Amino acid sequence: MSKDKINLQKEYIKTQISKIINSLNEELIGLTPxxxxxREIAALLLIDKLRQYFGLTSTNPGLHMSFTGNPGTGKTTVGLRMADILFQLKYIKKGHLLTVTRDDxxxxxxxxxxxxxxxxxxKAMGxxxxxxEAYYLYKPDNERDYGSEAIEILLQxxxxxxxxxVVILAGYKEPMDKFYESNPGLSSRVANHIDxxxxxxxELIKIAKIILSEQQYRFTNEAENAFIEYLxxxxxxxxxxxxxxxxxALDRARMKQANRIFDNYNRTLTKKDLVEIEASDILQSTIFV
Ligand SMILES: Nc1ncnc2c1ncn2[C@@H]1O[C@H](COP(=O)(O)OP(=O)(O)O)[C@@H](O)[C@H]1O
Ligand SMILES: [Mg+2]
Structure with missing residues (x-):
């Protein structure tokens, strides 16, 4: 390749980033923001690489991140993908993700x-x-808490x-916001806040269907409606x-299905019987009583 031209598409494909971003889009339901x-972060990283190639200043964009949101919204899942993206772009050497909490x-x-x-x-290097739950590192009511010692080292x-x-700080939104307020040094080093x-x-129904099909189960139409009601x-x-x-909830529904089939053991079974989750498997949940 001549040194005065660069094929963006080629470079993009070379990084495999497109693959990761496509699979992120396809496999993860919702999460549009x-x-x-x-995608923005990946674009910035790629352009930064290309600028380096032309000898332009590249200001290692701050890569530390904050993921805030309720449990089960995909923070850990996206963190793993992010580690992959950073690895493909050669920003980190190993690309592994180490999850820790205060106690570690x-x-x-x-x-x-x-x-x-x-x-x-x-262990996390590279x-x-x-x-x-990064906010547990800081206990405002205890000046001598050892958490602040960990924060100091982390900051350095x-x-x-x-x-x-690359450090990702994750947790519920409100306590994380408070945590950053009390630790401005930390806050200023985290460039990317993602909610x-x-x-x-x-979206939850779509996720349920993906999980079920992975396990070779499916809802009957009535069961799907019951699950909508349940959720x-x-x-x-x-x-x-x-x-x-x-x-x-799906684990429990499979258990109910097994029980239901077991209770009727004196009849012949079809494959369909074993695959289908019925409305009654959902409606037995205590949420309906
Ligand atoms: N957008 C999504 N689409 C499909 N499954 C998802 C999605 N987000 C999370 N999951 C699944 O839900 C579970 C919980 O997600 P996780 O990343 O651990 O959430 P968090 O870390 O925010 O608590 C995981 O098993 C993951 O596979
Ligand atoms: Mg998590």
Missing amino acids: VKVRI LVGQYIGHTAPKTKEVLK GVLFID VMENQRDDL FPDFSVP TKRREKPLFANARSVKN
Whole structure:
């Protein structure tokens, strides 16, 4: 390739980014704002690479990220994809994702936190460190909490080893916002904030159907309607966890189906009997009583 021209499409294909973005779009239901942001980040990274190629200044765009949203909205799933994208673009050498929480970073006793945090950082180098429920690192009512020690070390690495490690801080939106307010140093080093919306009922149904077909099950029409009704009620209850709650509900429905078939063991079975989830398998949920 001559040094004064570059084929954007070729470069794009070479990175395999298109493949990852397409599979992100196809396999993940909903999450439109998330997909748009990821595409923007990927575009920025690719253009930055191409600028380097022409000898233009490339300002290693800050890659640390914040994923906020309720449980089961796809934060961990997207984090894994993000690690892949960063790896394909050669921003990180290994492309693995290490998920940790406060307990992995912070010790119980004086002197335990620094070695713990450093050990985790060592393992994460070359990849993505995904800190789940990151706000637990900071306890505002306790000045001597060891969490702030972990944050200090983290900050240094986020600043000085940007080429070796990408940090994603994840958790519920409100406590994360508060966490950033109390830790402006951290906030200023996180360039990309991505909000994960709750899924709508139709999106949850699509997710349910994907899960079922992966397991070689399917809803009857009545069962699908029952599940719509179930999700509409379940969504309003506490501890609703989006796609994760869908998974759990389907596990229970399969159990009910097995029980129903078992109770009628004296008749012949067809393949269809074993594949179909019926409305009664859903309607037995305590949410309907
Ligand atoms: N957009 C999506 N489409 C299909 N399945 C999804 C989607 N988002 C999440 N899931 C599934 O839901 C489950 C929970 O997602 P996860 O990424 O662990 O959520 P979070 O980290 O936000 O709690 C995972 O098993 C994942 O495969
Ligand atoms: Mg998660």
